[in-house]
Amino acid sequence: MADVTDTTAIATSTTRRRKRIKWETVGDHVVLILGALLMLVPVYMVFATSSHDAITVHREGLQFLFGDQFSENYNAALFEYGGFTDSVNGITMLTNSLILGLGFAIGKIIVGMMAAYAIVYFRLKFATFAFWIIFTTLLLPLEVRILPSYEVIQSMGLANTYTGLIVPLIASATATFFFRQFFRSVPEELIEAARIDGAGPFKFFIDILVPLSRTMIAAMFIIMFVFGWNQYLWPTLITTDESLFTLVRGIRQIIQAYADGSTTPEYGEAAALAIIAMVPPVLIVIFFQNWFVKGLTESDK
Amino acid sequence: MAKVTLDRVRKVYPNGFEALYPCSFDIPDGELIVLVGPSGCGKSTLLRMIAGLEEITEGELSIGDRVVNDIDPANRNIAMVFQNYALYPHMTVANNMGYGLRNRGLPKSEIAAKVREAGEMLNLTELLDRRPSQLSGGQRQRVAMGRAIVRSPDLFLFDEPLSNLDAKLRNQMRVEIRALQRRLKTTSVYVTHDQVEAMTMADRIIVLNAGRIEQMGSPAEIYGAPASTFVASFMGAPPMNLLKGTVNGSGVLLDGGPTITRAAPVGHTGPVTVGIRPEDIELSDDGDLPFDVDIVEELGANRLMHGHLGGQPFSVSVNKDMHAATGQIKLALKPAAVHFFDTEEGRRL
Numbered sequence: 001m002a003d004v005t006d007t008t009a010i011a012t013s014t015t016r017r018r019k020r021i022k023w024e025t026v027g028d029h030v031v032l033i034l035g036a037l038l039m040l041v042p043v044y045m046v047f048a049t050s051s052h053d054a055i056t057v058h059r060e061g062l063q064f065l066f067g068d069q070f071s072e073n074y075n076a077a078l079f080e081y082g083g084f085t086d087s088v089n090g091i092t093m094l095t096n097s098l099i100l101g102l103g104f105a106i107g108k109i110i111v112g113m114m115a116a117y118a119i120v121y122f123r124l125k126f127a128t129f130a131f132w133i134i135f136t137t138l139l140l141p142l143e144v145r146i147l148p149s150y151e152v153i154q155s156m157g158l159a160n161t162y163t164g165l166i167v168p169l170i171a172s173a174t175a176t177f178f179f180r181q182f183f184r185s186v187p188e189e190l191i192e193a194a195r196i197d198g199a200g201p202f203k204f205f206i207d208i209l210v211p212l213s214r215t216m217i218a219a220m221f222i223i224m225f226v227f228g229w230n231q232y233l234w235p236t237l238i239t240t241d242e243s244l245f246t247l248v249r250g251i252r253q254i255i256q257a258y259a260d261g262s263t264t265p266e267y268g269e270a271a272a273l274a275i276i277a278m279v280p281p282v283l284i285v286i287f288f289q290n291w292f293v294k295g296l297t298e299s300d301k
Numbered sequence: 302m303a304k305v306t307l308d309r310v311r312k313v314y315p316n317g318f319e320a321l322y323p324c325s326f327d328i329p330d331g332e333l334i335v336l337v338g339p340s341g342c343g344k345s346t347l348l349r350m351i352a353g354l355e356e357i358t359e360g361e362l363s364i365g366d367r368v369v370n371d372i373d374p375a376n377r378n379i380a381m382v383f384q385n386y387a388l389y390p391h392m393t394v395a396n397n398m399g400y401g402l403r404n405r406g407l408p409k410s411e412i413a414a415k416v417r418e419a420g421e422m423l424n425l426t427e428l429l430d431r432r433p434s435q436l437s438g439g440q441r442q443r444v445a446m447g448r449a450i451v452r453s454p455d456l457f458l459f460d461e462p463l464s465n466l467d468a469k470l471r472n473q474m475r476v477e478i479r480a481l482q483r484r485l486k487t488t489s490v491y492v493t494h495d496q497v498e499a500m501t502m503a504d505r506i507i508v509l510n511a512g513r514i515e516q517m518g519s520p521a522e523i524y525g526a527p528a529s530t531f532v533a534s535f536m537g538a539p540p541m542n543l544l545k546g547t548v549n550g551s552g553v554l555l556d557g558g559p560t561i562t563r564a565a566p567v568g569h570t571g572p573v574t575v576g577i578r579p580e581d582i583e584l585s586d587d588g589d590l591p592f593d594v595d596i597v598e599e600l601g602a603n604r605l606m607h608g609h610l611g612g613q614p615f616s617v618s619v620n621k622d623m624h625a626a627t628g629q630i631k632l633a634l635k636p637a638a639v640h641f642f643d644t645e646e647g648r649r650l
Contacts, residue, residue, distance in 0.1 A: 187385060187387065189383045189384070189385050189387035190387050190389065192352075192354050192374075192381070192383070192387065193381070193383060193387035193388075193389075193448075194389075194400075195353075195354065195373075195374045195375060196352065196353075196354075196374045196375060196379065196380065196381050196401070197375065197400050197401035197404055197448075198375035198376075198401055198404035198405060199375075199400070199404055203404060207400070208389055208391075211391040211392075212390065212391060214391075
C-alpha cells in the first residue's frame with residue numbers, strides 16, 4: 001500500500017511541475033515586451049503613416065496600417081525639389097547630413113585624441129588643470145555660447161559653409177575625456193619599448209597609439225556621428241542657404257508649410273523623410289556595434 | 302658590443318628620495334652582469350638609467366667610448382626585454398621585431414632578412430605572422446628576445462624577464478637566454494630579485510640593498526664569501542644561518558648556551574654574528590652543538606631540518622640518504638665553513 005501512495009504522489013508532483021508557470025519569468029517578459037513596444041510602436045506608426053497621402057493623415061491622424069502612397073511619398077521625399085527656392089531635395093539634405101555627421105565624428109575624434117595625447121603623455125605644467133578646464137566645458141552646452149559663436153562665425157564669413165557648420169562644434173570634452181582614460185590604461189612599458197625602438201612622439205602616436213585605440217575610436221565615432229546627425233539648432237542658425245539644409249531641418253521645413261497656411265502640409269512625405277533620417281545612424285550602430293561594445297568595456301590591451 | 306662604465310652614478314628623485322647612492326663599476330665587453338636585490342633596492346632604477354628611461358642625477362655613464370648621459374634611449378644602441386614583454390599588441394610577431402629597424406630607416410628586404418634570422422635562432426619561424434595575443438607566455442618572451450636581437454645592440458638590458466613565467470618554463474628560458482647571450486657575446490645587464498636566476502646566469506653579480514651596492518663578484522665569491530649579513534641571508538636558499546654570539550678566546554660563545562670551538566674572527570673581540578650555511582654542517586654523534594629539530598622538510602634531493610640551536614633559529618640541510626627526524630641531535634662544524642660578521646654593521650670580519 002505504501003508503494004502505491006508513493007508512486008501516485010510522484011506522478012502528481014511531476015504533472016504539477018510540468019504545468020507550473022514561472023510567474024517571475026512571465027512578469028519579466030511583460031516588462032520587457034512593454035518596454036520594447038514603447039520604443040518600437042512610435043517608429044512603426046511613423047513608418048506606416050509614411051505610406052499614406054497627406055489628406056488621409058490630416059483627416060485621420062497617425063495611421064496603424066500601411067496605405068498605398070508608399071513609393072510616391074518616398075520618391076517625393078528623396079527627389080522632389082522643394083523649399084522656398086526649390087533648390088533642395090532629399091538627396092541633397094541626406095548628403096548634407098552625412099557631411100555634417102562625418103565631419104563632426106572625424107573632427108571630434110582627431111581633436112579629442114590629440115588633446116588627450118598631450119595631456120597624458122607630455123609633462124605639461126598645467127596638464128591636469130587644462131584637463132579639468134576642458135572637462136568643465138561639458139557643463140556648458142552649445143546653447144549657452146550660441147550667440148557669441150554665431151557672431152564669430154558670421155564675422156569670419158563662414159555662415160552658409162560646411163566649415164562654419166562643423167568647425168565650431170568640433171572641440172569635444174567627451175572625446176578628450178574618454179581618450180584620456182584610455183591612454184592612461186596603456187601600459188607604461190609599451191611606451192618605453194617604443195622609445196627604445198626609436199619611435200618619437202609622432203611615430204608613437206601614429207604607429208602604436210592610434211591602432212591600439214581602434215575600438216575606442218569606433219565607439220566615439222558612433223556617439224559623435226549620431227550627435228552630429230541630430231544637430232538642429234546650430235545648422236538652423238548658421239545656414240540660410242537651403243542647399244545646405246540637413247535632413248533634420250528638412251522635416252521641419254515640410255511641416256512648416258502648414259503654418260504658411262497655403263496648402264496641406266505633406267505629412268506622408270515628412271514621415272518618409274523622418275524614416276530616411278533614421279536609417280544612417282541605425283546602420284552605423286549596427287555596423288560598429290561589436291567595436292562599440294568592446295571600446296566601452298574592454299580593459300585589457 | 303661594448304664595455305659599460307658607471308662612474309659615481311647617482312639617482313635622487315624630485316621628492317628627495319635617494320634611489321641610488323653614487324655607485325661605480327665596469328662591465329667588460331661580453332659579460333652578463335646580474336643586478337639582484339629585494340624590491341625597492343634600486344636595481345630597476347639603475348637598469349632604467351642605463352637604458353635612458355630614467356635621468357641620471359649625477360655621475361657619468363658610458364657605453365663603449367661614448368658618454369651617454371644625455372643621449373636618447375633610441376640612440377644608445379641598446380635593446381631591452383621587459384617584464385611584461387611589452388609587445389605591440391596590434392602588430393604581428395615579425396612587425397614587432399622589425400619595428401625598431403623600420404624606425405632606423407633600414408630597407409624592407411634587410412629588415413625581413415634580419416627578422417627571419419632572429420626567428421630561426423629562437424624557433425619563431427612559424428609564428429612570425431601571428432599576433433602577440435595568439436602566443437603563449439614563453440613564446441611572447443621569445444618574441445621580446447627576438448626584438449632585442451634583431452637590432453644587434455651593444456648592450457642587452459633585461460628587466461626581470463622571467464618573472465611572469467611558470468617555474469618550469471622559467472628554468473628552460475633561463476638556460477636559453479644564457480646560451481643565447483654566450484653565443485652572441487653581447488654585453489648584458491640582467492635585473493632580477495630571484496637569487497637562483499642570479500647565481501645560475503651571471504658572470505658577475507651585483508647585490509644591491511637600499512640603493513647601495515652591498516657586494517660585487519662572481520656567483521662563487523658571493524656565495525662563498527658574502528660581504529655582509531644582508532648578502533649572506535639574501536643569496537642562497539635556504540638562507541645562511543646567522544647566530545648572535547660573543548668572541549671567547551679561540552671560540553665563540555653563542556647567545557643561549559653552546560660554544561663554537563676552534564673558530565674565531567681574527568683581531569675582534571666582543572659581540573659577533575656567526576654565519577653558517579645549512580649545507581655546511583655535519584650530523585655527528587661526537588658533535589658539540591645540540592640542535593633541537595622541530596620540523597623536517599622533505600625536498601626530494603635533500604631534507605631541511607628547522608629548529609633551534611641554543612634558543613636561536615637554525616636550519617640544517619642534509620643529503621637524502623641521511624636519516625632525519627625531530628628531536629635533539631648533535632652537530633659538528635667545519636671551521637672553514639664558519640663566517641663571521643660584525644654584529645652592528647653587518648660587515649664581514
